[in-house]
Amino acid sequence: MMNLSIAEENYIKSIYKLEEEGQEAVSTNALAGELDTKPASVTDMAKKLKEKKLIEYEKYQGINLTAEGKKAALSIIRRHRLWECFLVDKLLFSWEEVHELAEELEHVRSEKMTNRLSEFLGNPQIDPHGDPIPDAQGKMGKPRAQTPLHKAKSKRLEVVAVSDKSTALLEFLNAKGIRLGTQIDVIERYEFDNSIELKIRNQPAFTISEQVSKNIMVKPI
Amino acid sequence: MMNLSIAEENYIKSIYKLEEEGQEAVSTNALAGELDTKPASVTDMAKKLKEKKLIEYEKYQGINLTAEGKKAALSIIRRHRLWECFLVDKLLFSWEEVHELAEELEHVRSEKMTNRLSEFLGNPQIDPHGDPIPDAQGKMGKPRAQTPLHKAKSKRLEVVAVSDKSTALLEFLNAKGIRLGTQIDVIERYEFDNSIELKIRNQPAFTISEQVSKNIMVKPI
DNA sequence: AATAAAGTTTAGGTAAATCTAAATAAAAGG
């Protein structure tokens, strides 16, 4: 496996994320948005990553990871999520604090360290946001076939993941008492703005916007 | 405290190390040697660090850290040594494996994470090589007034630190059964090459070169 | 199909951190 720069790793990870979110071929603009950079910079990097055979890329046709690119992505994601577990489980950070730190820790490349960290943490299967952790071979549990709350049909639900890791969202969820494993009763869905009124045990009912509900992944219970 | 690049942090740390080793003013060449770079690059960086008021520097006169530079150095060293403790105590690495990993982990700057890591480790006072760990305020236990084995007068000694962190030396010490806390009996000192014959409990006596003995810090027992 | 709008690439630059080779200053030796 080639040696990637930090910038290259961040690109690979973002391409993986956008592909996973359903983009057939990842567009220059989408990637620029995800990485908070300019489209021209993305084009530059695309040429380099193509040269290194980590992506397939033709002018104006968008980007897709090659098999090798996917392998690299999964290895970065593994490190990212394991460090998030460490920060939450061992250093007692809360889930909204760990993403940015893991964004840096993920770039320390050592298979031995990564595997020992995993073992030390008891080989966790999901990270603090409910996302699955790839194993040492790059196999990831479930490809996340999760229902967002705004599309769930059932009345009684359990929170299994959040898809947005912004401090803003996670702090909002903290304030409302919503975390992984929280059980939710849907009281009412309002069609005009797709807001949802819901209730959590021992708490008054409250309403959340579609913006929020589409980032909460749930399963029926 | 200003935001330093990884390169700047590595320079600051090396300047601190060379000052600590006794260099009145750190020379361009010494620093280039320590950082495995070229003197011309050091001159470039010296200008930048002077601009940022982290060092005192006049052309041809060598380099010294300012108070602010020292504070920055101690903060980097704190992170470095805490991560080394983590790797050895929690991930079960051996002392020759951790320096290079810590060289990268040290650049993740988060006071909160650093302090939590310290707490998680039980606020250790020394790292796996016997070096003191600065506290959150940048105070470092003892300024290392340690005797190297080749200058020790006493016959019975205890190993308290190693001053060279190269894998080569540390693996040699592993092979000989020398680690922190090991008790040594000096059997003979040979003047012609300053080699030392010594003995460790339950092991045949053996001889080490001055190259080795000057990197083993000891105290009498 | 023609045109407008949106998306993407190219051209040309900048800043950081490096390098080599040449110039210059300091130190050492006689």
Next chain:
DNA sequence: CCTTTTATTTAGATTTACCTAAACTTTATT
């Protein structure tokens, strides 16, 4: 004190990862 050696700095390039502005493609809209 003069000269040689050693140390240091400058000048000029290179690489990586960005950027803006202009040119070019693709796509959507009349």
